[in-house]
Amino acid sequence: xxxxxxxxxNPRKSPRQERSIATVDAIFEATIQVLSSDGLIGLNTTRVxxxxxxxxxxxxxxxxxxxxxxxxxxxRHLVALAAAIEKACDENLTAKADELAEAVVKAYLRxxxxxxxxxxxxxxxxxxxxxRALIDMATRRSVAAIGAALASASDAQFADPHLVAQTLTAxxxxxxxxxxxxxxxxxxxxxxxxxxxxxxxxYLAAHQSGVCGS
Amino acid sequence: xxxxxxxxxNPRKSPRQERSIATVDAIFEATIQVLSSDGLIGLNTTRVxxxxxxxxxxxxxxxxxxxxxxxxxxxRHLVALAAAIEKACDENLTAKADELAEAVVKAYLRxxxxxxxxxxxxxxxxxxxxxRALIDMATRRSVAAIGAALASASDAQFADPHLVAQTLTAxxxxxxxxxxxxxxxxxxxxxxxxxxxxxxxxYLAAHQSGVCGS
Amino acid sequence: xxxxxxxxxNPRKSPRQERSIATVDAIFEATIQVLSSDGLIGLNTTRVxxxxxxxxxxxxxxxxxxxxxxxxxxxRHLVALAAAIEKACDENLTAKADELAEAVVKAYLRxxxxxxxxxxxxxxxxxxxxxRALIDMATRRSVAAIGAALASASDAQFADPHLVAQTLTAxxxxxxxxxxxxxxxxxxxxxxxxxxxxxxxxYLAAHQSGVCGS
Amino acid sequence: xxxxxxxxxNPRKSPRQERSIATVDAIFEATIQVLSSDGLIGLNTTRVxxxxxxxxxxxxxxxxxxxxxxxxxxxRHLVALAAAIEKACDENLTAKADELAEAVVKAYLRxxxxxxxxxxxxxxxxxxxxxRALIDMATRRSVAAIGAALASASDAQFADPHLVAQTLTAxxxxxxxxxxxxxxxxxxxxxxxxxxxxxxxxYLAAHQSGVCGS
DNA sequence: GATGAATGAGGGTTCATTCAT
DNA sequence: GATGAATGAACCCTCATTCAT
Numbered sequence: 001x002x003x004x005x006x007x008x009x010n011p012r013k014s015p016r017q018e019r020s021i022a023t024v025d026a027i028f029e030a031t032i033q034v035l036s037s038d039g040l041i042g043l044n045t046t047r048v049x050x051x052x053x054x055x056x057x058x059x060x061x062x063x064x065x066x067x068x069x070x071x072x073x074x075x076r077h078l079v080a081l082a083a084a085i086e087k088a089c090d091e092n093l094t095a096k097a098d099e100l101a102e103a104v105v106k107a108y109l110r111x112x113x114x115x116x117x118x119x120x121x122x123x124x125x126x127x128x129x130x131x132r133a134l135i136d137m138a139t140r141r142s143v144a145a146i147g148a149a150l151a152s153a154s155d156a157q158f159a160d161p162h163l164v165a166q167t168l169t170a171x172x173x174x175x176x177x178x179x180x181x182x183x184x185x186x187x188x189x190x191x192x193x194x195x196x197x198x199x200x201x202x203y204l205a206a207h208q209s210g211v212c213g214s
Numbered sequence: 215x216x217x218x219x220x221x222x223x224n225p226r227k228s229p230r231q232e233r234s235i236a237t238v239d240a241i242f243e244a245t246i247q248v249l250s251s252d253g254l255i256g257l258n259t260t261r262v263x264x265x266x267x268x269x270x271x272x273x274x275x276x277x278x279x280x281x282x283x284x285x286x287x288x289x290r291h292l293v294a295l296a297a298a299i300e301k302a303c304d305e306n307l308t309a310k311a312d313e314l315a316e317a318v319v320k321a322y323l324r325x326x327x328x329x330x331x332x333x334x335x336x337x338x339x340x341x342x343x344x345x346r347a348l349i350d351m352a353t354r355r356s357v358a359a360i361g362a363a364l365a366s367a368s369d370a371q372f373a374d375p376h377l378v379a380q381t382l383t384a385x386x387x388x389x390x391x392x393x394x395x396x397x398x399x400x401x402x403x404x405x406x407x408x409x410x411x412x413x414x415x416x417y418l419a420a421h422q423s424g425v426c427g428s
Numbered sequence: 429x430x431x432x433x434x435x436x437x438n439p440r441k442s443p444r445q446e447r448s449i450a451t452v453d454a455i456f457e458a459t460i461q462v463l464s465s466d467g468l469i470g471l472n473t474t475r476v477x478x479x480x481x482x483x484x485x486x487x488x489x490x491x492x493x494x495x496x497x498x499x500x501x502x503x504r505h506l507v508a509l510a511a512a513i514e515k516a517c518d519e520n521l522t523a524k525a526d527e528l529a530e531a532v533v534k535a536y537l538r539x540x541x542x543x544x545x546x547x548x549x550x551x552x553x554x555x556x557x558x559x560r561a562l563i564d565m566a567t568r569r570s571v572a573a574i575g576a577a578l579a580s581a582s583d584a585q586f587a588d589p590h591l592v593a594q595t596l597t598a599x600x601x602x603x604x605x606x607x608x609x610x611x612x613x614x615x616x617x618x619x620x621x622x623x624x625x626x627x628x629x630x631y632l633a634a635h636q637s638g639v640c641g642s
Numbered sequence: 643x644x645x646x647x648x649x650x651x652n653p654r655k656s657p658r659q660e661r662s663i664a665t666v667d668a669i670f671e672a673t674i675q676v677l678s679s680d681g682l683i684g685l686n687t688t689r690v691x692x693x694x695x696x697x698x699x700x701x702x703x704x705x706x707x708x709x710x711x712x713x714x715x716x717x718r719h720l721v722a723l724a725a726a727i728e729k730a731c732d733e734n735l736t737a738k739a740d741e742l743a744e745a746v747v748k749a750y751l752r753x754x755x756x757x758x759x760x761x762x763x764x765x766x767x768x769x770x771x772x773x774r775a776l777i778d779m780a781t782r783r784s785v786a787a788i789g790a791a792l793a794s795a796s797d798a799q800f801a802d803p804h805l806v807a808q809t810l811t812a813x814x815x816x817x818x819x820x821x822x823x824x825x826x827x828x829x830x831x832x833x834x835x836x837x838x839x840x841x842x843x844x845y846l847a848a849h850q851s852g853v854c855g856s
Numbered sequence: 857g858a859t860g861a862a863t864g865a866g867g868g869t870t871c872a873t874t875c876a877t
Numbered sequence: 878g879a880t881g882a883a884t885g886a887a888c889c890c891t892c893a894t895t896c897a898t
Contacts, residue, residue: 020878044871046881055880056873066872124338167413174388199381199417206416233861233898258888269863274890448857472892474860483859484894494893552766595837599813623809630844661877661882686867697884702869 024062026052028076031069035121045069070125071134077115077122078138082145084111085172089145096155097208101168101200104146108172135173142169156208168200238276240266245283249335259283284339285348291329291336292352296359298325299386303359310369311422315382315414318360322386349387356383370422382414452490454480456504459497463549473497498553499562505543505550506566510573512539513600517573524583525636529596529628532574536600537621563601570597584636592635596628666704668694673711677763687711712767713776719757719764720780724787726753727814731787738797739850743810743842746788750814751835777815784811798850806849810842 030052034043045066049059063069088107092100112119126135147165150158158164244266248257259280263273277283302321306314326333340349361379364372372378458480462471473494477487491497516535520528540547554563575593578586586592672694676685687708691701705711730749734742754761768777789807792800800806 045873046871049881057875057880058878060873061878171385171413198420199385199413202416202420203413206412206419237861259890260888270890271864271892272862275861280889473894474892477860485859485896486857488894489857591833591837595841599841619805623805626848627809627813627841627845630848631841633848634840634844665882687869688867698869699871699885700883703882708868 020062023052023054023058026054027059027062027069028072031073032118035073036117040070040121040124043070067130071131073118074122074125074131075134077118078126078134080115081108081111081173082138082141084108085142086145089149093149093152094154095149097150097153097204098155098201100146100149100153101204102197104149104168105172105197105200139169139173142172150204156204158208164204167203171199234276237266237268237272240268241273241276241283242286245287246332249287250331254284254335254338257284281344285345287332288336288339288345289348291332292340292348294329295322295325295387296352296355298322299356300359303363307363307366308368309363311364311367311418312369312415314360314363314367315418316411318363318382318386319411319414353383353387356386364418370418372422378418381417385413448490451480451482451486455482455487455490455497456500459501460546463501464545468498468549468552471498495558499559501546502550502553502559503562505547506554506562508543509536509539509601510566510569512536513570514573517577521577521580522582523577525578525581525632526583526629528574528577528581529632530625532577532596532600533621533625533628537624567597567601570600578632584632586635592632595631599624599627662704665694665696665700668696669701669704669711670714673715674760677715678759682712682763682766685712709772713773715760716764716767716773717776719760720768720776722757723750723753723815724780724783726750727784728787731791735791735794736796737791739792739795739846740843742788742791742795743846744839746791746810746814747835747839747842751838781811781815784814792846798846800849806846809845813838813841 027048030048031043034048034051038047045059046056048069049056052059059069063072084107085104088103089100092103095103115122125131143162143165145165146168147161150156150161150164241262244262245257248262248265252261259273260270262283263270266273273283277286298321299318302317303314306317309317329336339345357376357379360382361375364370364375364378455476458476459471462476462479466475473487474484476497477484480487487497491500512535513532516531517528520531523531543550553559571590571593574596575589578584578589578592669690672690673685676690676693680689687701688698690711691698694701701711705714726749727746730745731742734745737745757764767773785804785807787807788810789803792798792803792806
């Protein structure tokens with residue numbers, strides 16, 4: 001599931017490998033920094049290497065090409081988002097639909113905000129062709145987790161939990177960037193969370209109460 | 215037929231001008247085609263010119279630079295979206311909130327689908343720095359139109375129509391791309407419309423019934 | 429001596445030709461204006477045509493190419509300079525060397541100042557390869573005129589009037605631009621004239637008094 | 643050997659740096675060669691790079707753009723001229739005015755001739771807009787040095803040494819190019835030096851003897 | 857004659873990637 | 878392993894010149 005470019009997370013063995021790990025991390029962090037300060041367009045391998053304090057050559061020893069670098073960053077972001085949603089769902093497996101809605105929205109926004117610096121740039125990356133697999137992975141995990149939570153909700157029956165989960169996921173992954181950066185003022189994070197929660201709750205309620213014919 | 219950058223919507227005068235118009239249009243359409251087939255990264259002025267059947271020089275006679283080209287395309291798209299929403303709102307000024315929700319969702323999705331070819335690429339453009347003004351324009355128009363319609367809805371009172379309008383706009387402009395291209399399969403346009411409508415309706419209902427403390 | 433591109437100065441015959449003349453003049457003046465305001469680098473045929481109020485095509489009907497345009501301007505300038513010097517020399521054929529020096533310096537500076545706007549740009553042109561013929565023409569005329577005046581000066585005998593004339597011409601054509609635009613402040617035209625006169629007078633005096641062995 | 647843009651006049655350290663130095667020098671020399679053979683108009687970065695035996699990319703690693711390249715060449719030339727004049731003045735601080743005149747003329751011509759290949763092209767560069775600072779630097783140094791030497795001349799008092807120094811500088815920097823390349827034949831270097839010296843000597847004499855009213 | 861749209865070679869510049877040291 | 882100088886394809890853009898109308 002990881003691509004060859006992220007030798008992260010593996011058990012470290014020797015000092016040599018430790019240094020390698022440190023280097024990879026430095027490059028990784030430098031990428032995020034450059035992304036934040038110069039944007040996707042201003043990002044080039046030389047600049048990343050310089051910011052990481054290594055030479056371009058070294059960069060290419062750990063990441064086969066520029067794409068791999070960006071994928072690694074995007075991957076970590078999406079994995080974090082998916083994990084946050086899964087965690088929220090797991091912790092609310094038998095809760096009420098209302099609570100689930102609130103928990104999921106909160107968890108997603110927390111994770112999103114934690115990387116607020118990069119996320120706009122990441123969305124640019126994610127729209128470039130080959131990131132689909134990554135995005136699919138994240139949304140699939142989200143849909144699965146939310147779907148499972150909906151199916152086991154203590155106070156409601158959903159005719160099609162999967163469809164509802166899909167809609168909520170789409171609203172989350174799609175709405176939030178627009179929410180954060182365009183329509184609502186930057187400081188309105190609180191309000192965004194509140195409104196999203198209301199929207200999700202009432203949407204779920206509608207699905208429970210048979211308002212919709214499906 | 216109309217494009218934002220040509221001041222030429224008037225009765226044609228000379229063969230000279232007709233030729234110009236044809237050329238601008240050809241370039242404009244070529245840009246959309248290249249965007250669809252090669253993506254934003256694969257788009258370069260030479261390629262656009264070739265596809266338009268003109269020389270690079272000609273391209274630069276009508277668009278001062280590459281950005282201007284992309285802006286023109288994006289502008290047309292966003293203007294179309296905003297206009298569609300405004301029209302839907304105007305036609306439902308004194309309708310019920312439910313009907314408004316349905317009309318807005320439908321109008322937006324119609325407009326979006328009409329340019330389904332380009333819209334993914336357009337979202338890439340819109341994330342590049344200087345498109346903010348364009349996006350702001352479109353979302354402002356949407357917020358204003360929806361806000362006005364909510365304020366004059368026949369069956370409901372909204373404590374803060376502007377905030378609700380903002381949320382709906384964010385959900386529309388943010389959700390739909392994700393909806394259309396990632397989570398739901400391409401053919402699911404119908405379903406997307408249905409779910410979005412439910413979400414909007416119930417969200418509006420929640421705001422009417424005082425469920426939310428605001 | 430005129431090259432084919434300047435049909436100026438010929439007797440006009442028909443209204444058609446008069447219009448032509450007006451057009452050539454307009455283009456000619458436009459060239460000077462663009463040269464003054466945008467410099468040699470900022471000068472292109474389209475801009476000149478626009479400033480002249482004609483189309484590029486028309487421009488190319490009167491001047492076969494860009495070079496011809498610039499040559500025409502440079503030619504007029506250099507012809508004016510040479511004529512001014514010749515006139516001053518003719519009017520001082522039997523005067524004293526001192527008076528000749530003064531008259532030549534004054535005449536040259538007057539002519540130069542009259543076209544102060546363009547002359548810096550003209551010097552750029554003149555340094556491009558093919559202007560040598562033009563410059564040679566002007567300096568040859570200057571050398572011939574000054575040489576003749578020196579040879580017939582009422583108060584002095586010059587061992588080699590031609591050599592002296594060459595030196596003075598070189599000093600004139602070379603010094604003045606530097607004088608006007610770099611070393612002396614712009615307002616120092618008076619002072620420049622005074623110093624140049626002193627230099628010329630004393631140089632001539634040196635040649636008369638046998639200070640120099642030649 | 644020294645060029646203005648390289649901060650590398652220090653003891654060589656690594657093969658890395660030595661290679662860099664060799665490359666910068668190669669590019670620098672190639673620029674001069676191309677300038678000599680193809681002129682300013684025929685000079686483009688590709689051609690320079692090819693002549694230097696490197697790729698364009700390499701060229702841009704050492705000079706941020708084409709201008710910088712030309713500036714570097716012009717700067718070296720002007721610095722050399724200014725230095726030559728300063729040296730001549732320093733060595734004749736308490737000499738007679740006559741000797742000073744001779745020394746300065748000789749020094750300037752020596753320096754000029756040493757780079758005879760490029761100087762015509764350099765004068766083209768120097769007329770492009772942003773070279774003023776460079777030229778001002780050189781003429782200021784010349785004026786200052788000559789002024790000081792005049793003020794301390796053993797056999798003369800000058801009412802306004804600065805003005806005289808300005809005039810001589812203008813005559814030097816302005817006359818010589820015309821001298822060398824236009825009016826006098828190339829081989830006449832000797833004669834040019836002789837005449838210029840006479841002109842300078844007599845001009846200085848005129849200022850000493852009170853001929854001029856200033 | 858006049859027009860100005862069209863041409864396209866050519867120039868400056870960038871940057872992902874390689875490889876000798 | 879690390880370095881960073883070198884590479885060169887590719888891109889954006891300009892402008893002298895032509896030619897159909």
